Amino acid sequence: MADEAPIRFGIVGCAEIARKLARAITLASSCTVHAIASRSIEKAEQFAGKTNLAETAVKVYGSYDELLDDPDVDAVYMPLPTSLHLKWAVLAAEKKKHLLLEKPTALDVVELDKILKACEDNGVQFMDASMWYHHPRTAKMKxxxxDPHIFGQIKVIHTSASFLAGPEFLENDIRVKPDLDALGALGDVGWYCVGSILWAMDLKLPTTVTAVPKVARNPAGVIMSCSATLNWEEETLATFYCSFLADYTQDITVCASKGTLRVQDFVLPYEGTTAAFSFTTGAKFVDLHIGWNVKPQEVQVINEPPQEVLMVEEFARLVKNIKSSNCKPESKWPQKSRMTQLVLDAVKQSIDLGFKPVHL
Amino acid sequence: MADEAPIRFGIVGCAEIARKLARAITLASSCTVHAIASRSIEKAEQFAGKTNLAETAVKVYGSYDELLDDPDVDAVYMPLPTSLHLKWAVLAAEKKKHLLLEKPTALDVVELDKILKACEDNGVQFMDASMWYHHPRTAKMKxxxxDPHIFGQIKVIHTSASFLAGPEFLENDIRVKPDLDALGALGDVGWYCVGSILWAMDLKLPTTVTAVPKVARNPAGVIMSCSATLNWEEETLATFYCSFLADYTQDITVCASKGTLRVQDFVLPYEGTTAAFSFTTGAKFVDLHIGWNVKPQEVQVINEPPQEVLMVEEFARLVKNIKSSNCKPESKWPQKSRMTQLVLDAVKQSIDLGFKPVHL
Structure with missing residues (x-):
């Protein structure tokens, strides 16, 4: 049967994160890593060795073009520097490869729209590689x-995503290079902050986005740390902080009228196969204000396999539906990416305007 | 011996919070509630009944003046509406009463300076009634x-203090009335947010304060909910959110270069005699980015008696030192209050200026 054939992935670019994805594709049911490509055959071979893919007779290409020309590649995972996305993602779509694209998806929404149009024109699935959407904890939190009885109307959201980059990263990583990942921390960890706010708000776009003074930049001008506030017409407010210069945080706090939800490892759970969050609902002070009537309830969610495998499996499921049942690509994934990119653009614009509000 | 005589408190104003303080004074070692005053003798008697003070032969006054004229009152606890602080706090100091003043301490720093000058001129101790500073958890967190090995340089602080006020509060509480507590949620719960940020920053004033659009107000124009960002010369950033319109939160998150501290009930611990916070230090992702090397460590702090009693005892200790040993009043408490008031003023000014930055 057609739908029993595995989805054959090509990995375009041998970034560090691709090691995790290569493993995830190998662990995912009915997916295989069919080919890998780097700018040089040596790098691709080295990557194959490091990921034990050499033993699985993976095809190794010394150029991205060759991989995209391989008719046996169904889908590509593309962890290239952001400035290369437009060229290679469009070409991948034109070659009818389904596209799992690393975030940030593009340098701006104009570029992303070209990528999405190429995907649509060629009937291929688009998904950005934000893994946390696929964790069952995320669904449980949602x-x-x-539930209006537990949370009610969302009033304020605060999210943060940060890590303390070492000297090697700050010197050499593609995310600090203006010609490779011009969005810096905003595009990298900020992608998660903005995505989580939109997730909490059911993908309702804010009406106003205002960057917070001030922004830390490296000598090349790339954003190392920034913060912004988002407003909606109703009184809802969101703030976020993203940084390469602070300790590891991955916090979402959603405070609604009746309850508050908190998670502190939303991007990458502390452990691979179990994750937690906490919430309170119906809180009030006891008589004389000497304590609370409730304490946060911790909710544990077991996940097997880990979220990166669940992401690959969901992507592969959509690809299979398209290949075997002539389904159309699922539009919610490109929509989610596009809204995230749109808000990132607004944050960047607000920074460029000297922290003026940007209306969406 | 002089220092064995109890400190005799007068309670000026019978607000709901005074019930908690009356209990705290009774529980505190070598402190007594000597007198209570309300605008009417009936209200004062009713309060005495509710708090079981009637049984202790407490003096009951139908005016604040009478209490302040009682030579047996050493110190007053004053939970009056903010707009009455200037008049009655200054008069209390002039009558040589040591002053434990509810927050917000005044409508603005100009008023507060008059109160502090009266206290200084009359050699009486000033302290605002923020209880959480006196909890041993606060000292442990500090x-x-x-510890530079655990946290390093502070990068970003986020705090929030909110509760969902019911219809009765939103209609009738003094904190929603422009003539009584004109600062609304900013003065009430915002006091804790600003205070906690200054606490984390070792009382270093921010250089810039910028309110975040937008502010929720009640029909009378009083702030029901607002948010602001604070900047320091170095790259440190703080944001806070305070509200009468959202679920109960009391969060501090301090993210430094090496570690992150989180507490979720900093104003009023979930329980009276034990409190917790959590921190991570030295976090990084494990190989392949499939988890973290550490999880948050929870720190439990036992406190006996509760924080409100510890506050009263600390205040009484300072008063005793002044009375029996001719010590000067401790200046750190008025300084802390003054800086908090100064930042509140800047937030309010920024709001009034249409969310423009205010430089301190």
Whole structure:
């Protein structure tokens, strides 16, 4: 049967994160890493060795073009520097390869729209490689947040995503280079902050986005740390902080009228196969204000396999539906990416305007 | 011996919070509630009944003046509406009463300076009634935050203090009335947010304060909810959110270069005699980015008696030192209040200027 054939992935670019994805594709049911490509055959071979893919007779290409010309590649995972996305993602779509694209998806929404149009024109699935959307914890949090008896109306959201980059990263990583990943921390960890706010708000775009003074930049001008506030017409407010210069945080706090939800490892759970969050609902002070009537409830969610495998499996499921049942690509994934990119653009614009509000 | 005589408190104003303080004074070692005053003798008697003070032969006054004229009152606890602080706090100091003043201490720093001058001129101790500073958890958190090996340089602080006010509060509480507590949520819960940021920053004033659009107000124009960002010369950033319109939160998150501290009930611990916070230090991702090397460590701090009693005892200790040993009043408490008031003023000014930055 057609739908029993594995989805054959090509990995375009041998970034460090590709090691995790190569493993995830190998662990995912009915997916295989069919080929890998780097700018040089040596780098691709080295990567194959490091990831034990050499033993699985993976095809190794010394150029991205060759991989995209391989008719046996169904889908590509593309962890290239952001400034290369437009060229290679469009070409991948034109070669009818389904596209799992690393974030940030593009340098701006104009570029992303070209990528999405290429995907649409060629009937291929688009998804950005934000893994946390695929964790069952995320669905469980959403289920609770959507319960009007537990949470009610969302009033304020605060998210942060940061890590303390070492000297090697700050000197050499593609995310600090203006010609490779011009969005810096905003594009990298900020992608998660903005995505999590939009996730909490059911993908409702804010009406106003205002960057917070001030922004830390490296000598080349790339954003190392920034913060912004988002407003909606109703009184809802969100703030976020993203940084390469602070300790590891991955916080979402959603405070609604009746309850508050908190998670502190939303991007990458502390452990691979179990994750937690906490919430309170119906809180009030006891008589004389000497304590609370409730304490946060911790919710544990077991996940097997880990979120990166679940992402690959969901992507592969959509690809299979397209290949075997002539389904159309699922539009919610490109929509989610596009809204995230749109808000990132607004943050960047607000920074460029000297922290003026940008209306969406 | 002089220092064995109890410190005799007068309670000026019978606000709901005074019930908690009356209990705290009764529980505190060598402190007594000597007198209570309300605008009417009936209200004062009713309060005495509710708090079981009637049984202790407490003096009951139908005016604040009478209490302040009682030579047996050493110190007053004053939970009056903010707009009455200037008049009655100054008069209390002039009558040589040591002053434990509810927050916000005044409508602005100009008023507060008059109160502080009256206290200084009359040699009486000033302290605002922020209880959480006196909890041993606060000292434990500070001890860890000050350890450069655990936390390093503070990068970003986020705090929030909110509660969902009911219809009765939103209609009738003094904190929603422009003539009584004109600062609304900013003065009430915002006091804790600003205070906690200054606490984390070792009372270093921010250089710039910018309110975040937008502010929720009640029909009378009083702030029900607002948010602001604070900047320091170095790259440190703080944001806070305070509200009468959102679920109960009391969060401090301090993210430094090497570690992150989180507490979620900093104003009023979930329980009276034990409190917790958590921190991570030295976090990084494990190989392949499939988890973290550390999880948050929870620190439990036992406190006996509760924080409100510890506050009263610390205040009484300072008063005793002044009375029996001719010590000067401790200046750190008025300084802390003054800086908090100064930042509140800047937030309010920024709001009034249409969310423009205010430089301190």
């Amino acid at each position: 289920e609770l947040l959507s | 001890e860890l935050l000050s």
